Amino acid sequence: MSATDPKQPPDLAAFAEHAARICGAAHVDFSPAGIAAASRTTAPWRSLIAGIVRPSSADEVASLITAAAATATPLYPVSTGKNWGYGDRLPAGDNQVVLDLGRMNRIIEVDETLAYAVVEPGVTQGQLFEHLQARQLALWLDCTGAGPDAGIIGNILERGFGHTPLGDRFRAVSGIEAVLGDGSVLRTGFSGAESSAVGATYPYGLGPVLDGLFSQSNLGVVTRMGVWLMPQPEAFAAAIVFIDDKAVIGPVVDRLRPLRLDGTLPSVVHIANDLRLLSGRMGFPQQRAGGERCLTAELRAALNRELGISPWAMSAGLYGSRRQIRASAARLKTALKGLPVRIRVLGGDTLRQAERAARLLNRFKIGRGLYRQIEDASAAIGLLQGKPTRHFLKGAYWRHPTMPTGADPALDGCGLLWLAPVSPHRGQDIDRLLALVEPLYARHGFDALLTLSLLNGRAIALVSTIAFNAEDQVEARAAADCYETIVKAAMAAGYPPYRLASGAMASAIDPKEPYWQAVARLKAALDPAGVIAPGRYAP
């Protein structure tokens, strides 16, 4: 990987002294052990972390940035640091100090009437979920599959996707507070106007909309954000569609498009392949694979049969009044009529009854497969209602020797890369993209764990996992090569990734492009000393 060097060598010792005065010595760590812990990664690349500082307020962040500029020390901000599969806490270049914002974890405000929260960067999905539960607020948050310990602000800044109608998470932001490279504080929209009550309800303010400057960028350190929540609907149901024939994926995608566009299916719809679902149930079956690194077609089919997994399965949320849900379910069934798929619509009561029955059977050691199926379904359905779960973290352990339950894939040494090319929401494009990507996985010796995320009715991300054995250097190199090959091939075919791993930014960004030249001019204006995350989404 290439590093973007600051203009002069950093004076780390001087910065560490400043940082200790600003945050307290207990929150500054330049020890080899501290650095080693922060460097634990799921990525096949490495960058050298110089140290870690943990401020507790926006004022401390501003002072640290001023000290960083004075000592030419690059800072790499992370909010909760669970960017698993995208480089974790590793900066895009060497010798950067991780600015860990985890101590800034206040939920500043939740407004039930107007359905929003204002949070600091260290707030996790689990924390906000528990907060809403504890106060018995009739609000749902949008959450990702990354579990309760993953964050809100860090994910939104990466323009990550969740599972509810607010799943295009960056569009549910209103009001960002960020510290710029000169130590000044910028509040976007109306969030800076003391007298204004609309900072977290009306996202634009007057003049240019600057919020986008802080997403997938290195132009500021975000210290606060207004995030919209969803009023708990009167009724909810999950539509699960089992698709046995891959040839039907294109037609399914086409027939769902009008339903996504007109709001019948208001949430991000996910269609996962069997390998993705298998990886949630088990690790790669070394013994049965007979020395192969990928599942053979026969073994894959046998595992699917044993575990009751379909080649593809879709989950979508239906929200509204009971009547609206009945109407949406009917429209979905009509839309998919004639295709060889099985549709199940599960209301909250149906699922609860199924869970109870399955638990009972499981206790008597009957129907264990059914229990696991219902467990899978209830985790997926929980996400559609904004309930964070660790269930899907198991997928990161596909090539890992063990499969712990309280999972942290980076600490546990999993090898994981996500890549997600974006396609128009058209069946022919999805067929083309799958035909491009799947053989590249096979050529590099990896199982293609895939999910189609139907983002907004107009675009679909093919969210693809490369799971590798991080202890095997050959396999790790193959994973890096597989990632770069797929990103390049997909870009050349017109399907660019919506997000990049930190170690792959330099190779995917062309500094000669006018777009990136404009970004460089913005960088020079907002962070003249170039101390915020050099190389992150930047030439």
Ligand SMILES: Cc1cc2nc3c(=O)[nH]c(=O)nc-3n(C[C@H](O)[C@H](O)[C@H](O)COP(=O)(O)OP(=O)(O)OC[C@H]3O[C@@H](n4cnc5c(N)ncnc54)[C@H](O)[C@@H]3O)c2cc1C
């Ligand atoms: C099983 C599994 C499922 C997953 N499911 C999803 C999913 O459904 N959707 C999804 O999007 N991702 C998913 N992920 C990927 C990833 O784990 C999440 O995106 C996670 O939320 C990112 O980590 P974080 O929230 O701790 O953000 P952080 O790691 O804190 O931040 C991410 C990056 O944003 C930048 N940044 C963070 N905070 C700031 C700040 N305050 N100011 C400026 N820049 C900042 C930094 O460069 C940082 O590296 C999944 C991962 C796994 C292993």
